[in-house]
Amino acid sequence: MEPRDNAVTAVTDQYPSHPVVMGQTGFMVSLSTLLAERSHLLVDGAMGTELFARGLTAGDPPEMWNLDMPDDIIAIHRAYIDAGSDIILTNSFGGTGFRLKLHNLQDRAVELSQAAAELGRAAADASGRDVVVAGSMGPSGELLVPMGEMTPETATAAFAEQAEGLIAGGADVVWIETMSSLEEVEAAVAGVRLAGDIPVAVTMSYDTAGRTMMGVSGKAAAERLAPLGLVALGANCGNNIAETEAAVLQLKVGAGDTPIIVKANAGIPEFKGDKLHYTGTPEVMGAHVKRMRDAGIEIIGGCCGTSIQHIAYMRGVLDGTIVAPDIDAPASNNPAPSEGRDAPARRRRRRRE
Numbered sequence: 281m282e283p284r285d286n287a288v289t290a291v292t293d294q295y296p297s298h299p300v301v302m303g304q305t306g307f308m309v310s311l312s313t314l315l316a317e318r319s320h321l322l323v324d325g326a327m328g329t330e331l332f333a334r335g336l337t338a339g340d341p342p343e344m345w346n347l348d349m350p351d352d353i354i355a356i357h358r359a360y361i362d363a364g365s366d367i368i369l370t371n372s373f374g375g376t377g378f379r380l381k382l383h384n385l386q387d388r389a390v391e392l393s394q395a396a397a398e399l400g401r402a403a404a405d406a407s408g409r410d411v412v413v414a415g416s417m418g419p420s421g422e423l424l425v426p427m428g429e430m431t432p433e434t435a436t437a438a439f440a441e442q443a444e445g446l447i448a449g450g451a452d453v454v455w456i457e458t459m460s461s462l463e464e465v466e467a468a469v470a471g472v473r474l475a476g477d478i479p480v481a482v483t484m485s486y487d488t489a490g491r492t493m494m495g496v497s498g499k500a501a502a503e504r505l506a507p508l509g510l511v512a513l514g515a516n517c518g519n520n521i522a523e524t525e526a527a528v529l530q531l532k533v534g535a536g537d538t539p540i541i542v543k544a545n546a547g548i549p550e551f552k553g554d555k556l557h558y559t560g561t562p563e564v565m566g567a568h569v570k571r572m573r574d575a576g577i578e579i580i581g582g583c584c585g586t587s588i589q590h591i592a593y594m595r596g597v598l599d600g601t602i603v604a605p606d607i608d609a610p611a612s613n614n615p616a617p618s619e620g621r622d623a624p625a626r627r628r629r630r631r632r633e
């Protein structure tokens with residue numbers, strides 16, 4: 281993204297009254313209200329996994345599918361809703377200007393995120409029941425100063441720009457996910473709040489021996505993020521289910537009344553040839569759902585490798601129509617790869633959210 285002078289000032293000027301922008305249809309769904317009614321909410325599974333199954337190739341910007349292949353995006357949302365998801369995440373994970381610049385699309389951040397939210401809204405509104413449209417915002421992919429060149433101000437401006445699109449497209453919640461840095465989370469939350477008055481959820485990825493890549497534990501995240509007034513807080517992605525569960529339990533202890541989200545990867549990623557495969561079966565995720573529900577975790581879904589079939593099974597476990605098998609949480613048997621190999625591998629994984 282181009283360095284911008286006074287970026288935050290510019291954004292503030294653009295949103296002088298912090299307006300609440302209603303969605304295109306006006307059918308806004310409150311995550312808090314839904315949670316009060318249902319006690320547990322099921323999120324969806326991976327968007328990237330489904331996009332790759334439909335022909336997205338590595339290196340393509342998934343966000344362009346919001347414009348080029350909208351029927352496919354709606355079909356994926358509809359499939360997750362039909363499988364029982366109460367919350368769907370929009371196809372906008374890489375929608376900050378920083379990430380879009382990799383594809384020379386940085387000038388289209390608002391447009392692409394607005395389209396993503398509109399497609400989620402359309403699928404939710406057509407479902408005939410209350411489904412929360414969560415506007416996904418992934419990390420910028422940049423490091424903050426002094427380790428990198430991104431300043432908190434430019435980060436906040438980029439997240440504000442993306443949030444503007446998500447809000448205009450009718451998202452019910454902005455869902456900041458797969459974060460590693462607390463400072464970047466704070467910049468993202470500040471950006472969303474510049475863009476409008478909308479609930480914000482945050483999940484970080486505890487993918488490095490139970491901590492985020494930047495060394496943040498679940499306990500530290502709870503202490504720092506619980507005071508931000510988030511609608512929910514949690515963990516997603518991660519290296520394996522066992523470490524993600526451990527981080528979530530720390531968040532549960534430390535986050536007071538803030539509802540907790542877990543959206544773990546379906547098992548452990550393994551390369552089969554050049555394809556990334558996840559080891560977790562629907563039964564593995566069903567056992568995970570049972571452990572998390574029994575631990576009082578309110579909002580449960582799946583991240584990379586979690587398919588529509590996994591979500592349908594998880595719905596059955598939550599509803600009591602499927603008895604979850606007793607399977608231990610997969611723990612990593614591959615030691616953390618060396619830094620040189622790990623960083624690009626992790627980036628590839630994240631791009632497939």
Ligand SMILES: [Zn+2]
Nearest residue numbers: 517545583584
């Ligand atoms: Zn993931």
